[in-house]
Amino acid sequence: MSNISAPQRANDMTAPFNPPLGLYIHLPWCERKCPYCDFNSHALSGPVPEADYVAALEADLGLEADRAGGRRIESVFIGGGTPSLFSGKAIGSVLEAVDRRIGLAQSAEITLEANPGSAEAARFRDFRQVGVNRLSIGVQSFNDQQLQAIGRIHSAEQARKAVDAARAAGIERLNLDLMYGLPAQSPEAAVADLEAALALAPDHLSHYELTLEPNTVFHSQPPALPDEDQRWDMLQACSERMKSAGLERYEISAWARPGSACRHNLNYWQFGDYLAIGAGAHGKVSDGHEIWRYRKHRVPQRFMSLTAGAGAEVSRHALSTDNRLFEFMLNALRLVDGFSLELFRERTGLDPDLARPGLRSLAADGLMETDASGEHWRPSERGLDLLNECQARFLPKGT
Secondary structure (H helix, E strand, C coil): CCCCCHHHHHHCECCCCCCCEEEEEEECEECCCCCCCCCCCEECCCCCCHHHHHHHHHHHHHHHHHHHCCCCEEEEEEEECCHHHCCHHHHHHHHHHHHHHCCEEEEEEEEEEECCCHHHHCCHHHHHHCCCCEEEEEEECCCHHHHHHCCCCCCHHHHHHHHHHHHHCCCCEEEEEEEECCCCCCHHHHHHHHHHHHCCCCCEEEEEECCCCCCCHHHHCCCCCCCHHHHHHHHHHHHHHHHHCCCEEEECCEEECCCCCCHHHHHHHCCCEEEEECCCCEEEEEECCEEEEEEECCCHHHHHHHHCCCCCEEEEEECCHHHHHHHHHHHHCCECCCEEHHHHHHHHCECHHHCHHHHHHHHHCCCEEECCCCCEEEECHHHHHCHHHHHHCCCCCCC
16 A cells, blocks of 8 residues: 655655646437446437537537647547447547647547447548547447347348458557456357457457446346456457457556557546546546546536536546556556656656555565566556555555
8 A cells, every 4th residue: 555644745745747638528428228238328319419529629628629728639539429420521620629728639549339230330531631640449249149138239240241341441559348257158159259350450459358347238237248268368368369369458447459558548547637528438637746637527417508608527536646546657667568657757747756655565476567667567468467465555544
């Protein structure tokens, strides 16, 4: 546990810090809420209120612009819900407002989450024309029975066609979301799902275990899931297969071909800054010696009414020293290649000596490794397997 005490805090700060800046845009609607989903998503009961929501996003963006501090946006992630339910024109309008009010870096990575349904796939060319250069397609499985078991409304064939449509639209950077540990799934079936994904040659795979999150249908009505040993076998077999296919694991659940890591997510894990617009969106910004976290009202109709008035932010707080240490480690310990203590200094404004005791404790237990200088740290294979334990070493006192 952290040994930081309150009197230390005034002397912990180093030079001002100014991390890279991303932008998260939340589009909260989907056709149907999946039973495992704990995101701020809402099933549609009619047409998407596209014009009203885009106007609210642009108003919200106007309130965010000052937080950029002169920085341009290096990456944009448009998440949901199902953002691909929106038209290319709507997405383009929001991106134009981002560039006009804050500024998009010329090389900005712009990712949009999409479902494989045929209606959404038909919009891929429009998305590309307005600036989207990366798609994250929520496949989850290539087994139609498994898709039905987790409440998905697309088929395996639609997933394949969506990848073809993305490439035909000129979007070469593709992530496929793939789950394992699905209801009644065998290790062989998990590997078969992966083989189907690899056959489509994506440059990025998000490969993660189905978990039963609070406030979801699956949490209150849990399906029969594979046991812990079976899930471990799935992960090991799939990891070996992804390695042999030329993908590199760079984060605990992210695999990519060389040079294809998701820059937006890397910014999260390296404790960069990101603005946030949209219902329920969370942001993090640095301001001189302070780091602020904030969030927006999560109910879409309420969010839209608030942006027309005083703004939709419902909470904002500065991170204390011990929380900066913990939140940095909460993110950076997920990275396979780890991090330098210089990055820790740059992104938190804290003296690296505050991090050393916890890191040395993890190293003594075989959970962390360091280079000869003691300045670069990375989780060991065992440390990645026991990520929660590693993160818990940095919990603030009294947590």
